Amino acid sequence: MIEELFPDLYRVEVPLPRSPLKALNSYIVKGKGRFLIIDTGMNREECLIPLQAALKKLNVDLDKTDFFITHLHADHSGLVGVLSTDSSKVYFNKTEASFVNFQPNEDYWKKHFVFYAANGFPEDEMMSVWQGHPGYRYSSRRKITFTVMEEGNEIEIGNYLFRCVETPGHSPGHMCLYEADKKVLICGDHILFDITPNITHWEQLDNSLGHYLSNLEKVYALDVSLILPGHRIIWTDHRKRIRELQEHHRNRLAEALSAVAEGGKTAWEVAPYVTWDIDCNSWAEFPSVQKFFAVGETIAHLDYLVSDGKAKKEMINHQVLYSLA
Numbered sequence: 474m475i476e477e478l479f480p481d482l483y484r485v486e487v488p489l490p491r492s493p494l495k496a497l498n499s500y501i502v503k504g505k506g507r508f509l510i511i512d513t514g515m516n517r518e519e520c521l522i523p524l525q526a527a528l529k530k531l532n533v534d535l536d537k538t539d540f541f542i543t544h545l546h547a548d549h550s551g552l553v554g555v556l557s558t559d560s561s562k563v564y565f566n567k568t569e570a571s572f573v574n575f576q577p578n579e580d581y582w583k584k585h586f587v588f589y590a591a592n593g594f595p596e597d598e599m600m601s602v603w604q605g606h607p608g609y610r611y612s613s614r615r616k617i618t619f620t621v622m623e624e625g626n627e628i629e630i631g632n633y634l635f636r637c638v639e640t641p642g643h644s645p646g647h648m649c650l651y652e653a654d655k656k657v658l659i660c661g662d663h664i665l666f667d668i669t670p671n672i673t674h675w676e677q678l679d680n681s682l683g684h685y686l687s688n689l690e691k692v693y694a695l696d697v698s699l700i701l702p703g704h705r706i707i708w709t710d711h712r713k714r715i716r717e718l719q720e721h722h723r724n725r726l727a728e729a730l731s732a733v734a735e736g737g738k739t740a741w742e743v744a745p746y747v748t749w750d751i752d753c754n755s756w757a758e759f760p761s762v763q764k765f766f767a768v769g770e771t772i773a774h775l776d777y778l779v780s781d782g783k784a785k786k787e788m789i790n791h792q793v794l795y796s797l798a
């Protein structure tokens with residue numbers, strides 16, 4: 474589906490098969506002899522073919538196209554290695570550019586899984602997570618030379634002047650684009666409307682939930698009349714949604730705190746105490762990959778409680794245990 478939102482600014486829905494996210498919103502801006510694609514879809518044919526068809530309909534010439542990637546997740550960055558050409562600039566935030574180049578990195582994943590095992594994730598379930606993890610399966614496979622962007626840097630294309638707004642939380646260097654004149658915010662996965670962005674643990678970001686909540690306030694202050702997220706519906710009232718997202722995390726923090734109040738627990742043991750928005754009757758029914766995402770999100774909440782002085786974290790017998798402070 475192609476939708477013209479403003480003159481020369483389009484949304485293309487790129488399908489994400491078997492993902493609860495359903496589709497990625499790719500935004501395409503036409504300038505004077507140059508194009509900009511904001512986020513791309515996963516590196517798989519089910520994304521590539523519909524996106525290529527949309528680009529053809531919009532007469533986008535990839536030899537004259539630059540890319541802006543809001544964050545490292547494969548559903549946003551996966552196709553940039555396939556679509557970018559020697560003449561493309563690929564704009565990417567400084568934090569993630571320092572440790573991601575969109576080439577396969579087995580060591581990164583191994584380290585990731587050792588960390589989850591220490592947080593109680595059963596090692597026998599880990600292998601199916603590895604094979605099913607979208608980040609592992611559908612990442613870009615070509616080394617990219619990035620044009621590194623920081624807070625306040627600008628991208629001018631046609632009638633649009635986008636300003637970079639750093640919003641770490643959902644990912645370590647997540648970045649939005651703000652068009653002040655048109656009051657438009659392209660917000661990646663910082664704010665979603667009919668689903669809630671996953672906030673997980675990141676090695677590169679101490680207390681990711683703390684960063685996320687303060688960067689919701691940062692965006693709350695912006696004058697926005699249309700917000701263009703990375704998935705699902707686009708909407709007008711970002712401030713109401715920000716208050717709902719803050720409330721959502723406060724509720725989960727309370728659930729995690731009541732779990733550790735019963736005694737020391739790993740994140741794996743705390744996760745079933747938390748309310749998850751998934752179509753399963755019990756924790757045991759969750760697919761392994763969804764358990765993996767849920768445990769990551771639980772760690773982010775527990776680490777927030779630690780930084781808030783409400784919980785403490787200790788390593789006991791190679792397991793990370795959280796308990797009341």
Ligand SMILES: [Zn+2]
Binds near residue numbers: 643662
């Ligand atoms: Zn994401």
